Amino acid sequence: MAKLYFRYGAMNSGKSTALLQAAYNYEERHQRVLLAKPAIDSRGDNSIVSRLGASRQVDFAIGPDDDILATFMRERAEVIRSTGQDVSCLLVDEAQFLSESQVDDLLRIAVEEDVPVLAYGIRTDFQTVAFPGSRRLLEIAHSLEELKTICRCGRKAIFNARKVDGRFVFDGDQVAIDGASEVSYEPLCGACYLEESGGVLNRGRRPRLDFSYGSAPDPDFS
Helix, strand or coil: CCCEEEEECCCCCCHHHHHHHHHHHHHHCCCEEEEEEECCCCCCCCEEECCCCCEEECCEEECCCCCHHHHHHHHHHHHHHHHCCCEEEEEECCHHHCCHHHHHHHHHHHHHCCCCEEEEECCECCCCCECHHHHHHHHHCCEEEECCCECCCCCECCEEEEEECCEEECCCCCCCCCCCCCEEEEEECHHHHHHHHCCCCHHHCCCCCCCCCCCCCCCCCC
């Protein structure tokens, strides 16, 4: 049975480069792959673009309401028709932007269609809150692998801090694409993130859990 892999890391950890290298490795062995990314990622239009300069056009872009399984099956059938070979792997960039149901489809492709799926993305947004797609991948992927990068101080970076006009900001919409307008991101370790944010994490965006149960008495655990 094939597996669903989630390879994650902070910004600048080489996720897109690793994806393009994985595609190259498959094709060097004369195997067919499909590349995809969420349509919301407008960088490079319909291409996956590495910060090292390498790029490659995706086979299909994923809209917010798209059925990934159905789209994959159509693209797979076209590959078989045109080449006589089956698809050996599906590679997905910026997987944090997928919905939870779309991530579930990635698992179905791996398990039911026996095609490995390599998903690349970041875990959390600039307020340290998990993206829905990343959270679901962390819950159901067969294999998790962290791609590492360093903070400005030399420690391992784990957070993605947002800058607007060169200044750190900690409020705003969850999605603002790197390269759009004057938005950019910097990978930071926990210490440097807290230094820039004034010691605040997540800006209170997570709802508080309510453990109250009305007027019912507490259960007796004695």
